[in-house]
Amino acid sequence: MWLLYASPAKPVAVGSVAALPAEADAVCGIYLEGDVDHMGAMLCALRQQPAYAHLPVFVAAELAAHLQPLSDGIAGSVEEARARAGSWRPDPLSLQGSAPAPALALARYLFLRPQLSLSPVRDCRAHQVYRYPLLEAFANGEQPSSLLRKMKQRGWLEQTQLLDRLRCCDDCHSAHLNYIDVCPNCQSINIAAASFIHCFTCSHVAPQENFASGPHMVCPNCTTRLRHIGADYNRPLEQLHCHDCQSSFAEPLVIARCLSCGRPQAPEKLPVLPIAAWQLSDAGQEAARLGVASQPAAAVSSQDLAPAAFISMTDWMMNLARRHGQADFSLIGLRLDFPPGFSQQLGNKGLQALLEAFAARLQELMRDTDILSRLGQHLFWIALPQTPEEGARKMLNKILDFADNTEQEDGSRLIIHGVVHAARATPKEFDAEKLLKGLSRQLQGAIYADRTA
Ligand SMILES: [Zn+2]
Ligand SMILES: [Zn+2]
Ligand SMILES: [Zn+2]
Structure with a gap:
């Protein structure tokens, strides 16, 4: 249930987005109560309504981490919400009217909440592992990443903290990558560590099973009988063997395979994506206040x-x-x-x-x-x-x-x-x-x- 409150009038109860008054002028703020999932869904819907996107919204209970930036906090009652919004500066109602574009709407939301930053939350189900809840809430059909890029290009954001650095797929930008050892010759993953024998007579090196067993090992290349380790043969440092192309090697090749689109890529060629928290720059604050860029x-x-x-x-x-x-x-x-x-x-x-x-x-x-x-x-x-x-x-x-x-x-x-x-x-x-x-x-x-x- 939504309680739209306007001082000094009594709060009005509203049950769905469709029932919201088209004009939010008389509404000072909103208090959400009820089931936590339901509150989360209502909060998202509310932030997408231009007339309500910037209003103070308080919730009755703690929401999931990715929803928290969309509310202004928890309040025990509609009276408490009203009291807290009342002491909120700058006055959110100083910027009446709807914000025309997602970038501007988000800039305004941040401008009205100077303590809030555009911060990512980690979510392993997300394509890029980190999500920006505010970008998603305000994107309005746009890609959240392109909204972020747009705001950065306009100089509206400045970085406050670098939090992580991701390597992404060059193709689909997914951050879900699997780093896997493969054969440097044929790139097969069918490789395994094998025990090798080195024949001193002809210098042949091959997996031990190739040296016919029996009472004595015999070199398959020069047919010498190998009796004594150190005199006839030795075991070279542990090696890897490819069961597909039969080549042997000491170091495997590492490739990064994208778990989203399947493309194999060289790890050193993957684009690096810095993950940071952002706040409004001077230009962003100005844009938020004036309503245009x-x-x-x-x-x-x-x-x-x-x-x-x-x-x-x-x-x-x-x-x-x-x-x-x-x-x-x-x-x-x-x-x-x-x-x-x-x-x-x-x-x-x-x-x-x-x-x-x-x-x-x-x-x-x-x-x-x-x-x-x-x-x-x-x-x-x-x-x-x-x-x-x-x-x-x-x-x-x-x-x-x-x-x-x-x-x-x-x-x-x-x-x-x-x-x-x-x-x-x-x-x-x-x-x-x-x-x-x-x-x-x-x-x-x-x-x-x-x-x-
Ligand atoms: Zn191979
Ligand atoms: Zn030999
Ligand atoms: Zn991919």
Whole structure:
């Protein structure tokens, strides 16, 4: 049974997907109860309904591991579910309306649950042994692997943890492979270890059964009687013998046979598939929020320096400052944050215009020798050569003033987070990449702190 709850109204009981109201606007969340298998099936069905895919859903009992990412947790009652969803930030209802494509729907689902990652679960019945429950739930007829590829290609995902590395069939991509020893001559699997005799007279080597038995062994090649081991013959290191082509060898050939399609392949030629957990990147969060794969920040990127060039230039300035104590420089980091209400009010066109105005303001403030780079979707760095910290702070304050003029009718406004770093404050062992990463994390942290406040 589904209990659709909306505060402060009483929960409404619904029994099937077909009976769900077409519009989910009045629904704040859903509480599932009943049989565990039935709850699992309902949960999957629910996540495929565009109007309900992103709503908080709580379940009455613990579900199988592969279903857990589809729910928001266990609650003892509909009241508890309502209370827990109520304190959930960011407000899931800030992104109303349906998400048009599976990739975007999934990006939104993850965006609304910042603690959740796109993680695989191991399932030996699955074609590739690992399954991504969220990809399957949101694929909507698409292949889950192609949905993952699409999101990665768009730059919406970043890897959080590498969990495993699989070798797959080159043909059908199955990870169910059997590694088997075969004859290097005819590739038959009909091979076995055999005891061999080496005749000293003619150097013939063959399985022991070929040396006629009786009171004495006789070499089938030169007919010498082999009486004494060490004098007439010896036993070479244990060997393998193929019963199909009669060849003998010390090392078998190993082939990987696909258990799904049967194709034999050389193990060293199998494609390797990394299995990782993913989270939304800056671009993915932006796409989730704006609803389309737009890149409004492109407006600011026309006059900037590519990230790699910016990092190596910063390295060069850091080395210069270390070698000649007097050479000084500062860095300004900027991070733009668009609160959901603000983005909605402005729309895509409005955001584009805003970013163009922001770019123009930066250009006004920057001297000819200052250099701008965009290291993330809304993450900007300005390098200011020969500038002490106070100078950089003054410039940062002027940049922050820009946000004051962006207030919308509902009071929401652009938020700019800024950080200033002076060359002198750089720890000795840091290079530019490490420094910028650390500072960028500080800026990122500022956003999360604001959101959870
Ligand atoms: Zn053979
Ligand atoms: Zn012989
Ligand atoms: Zn195969």
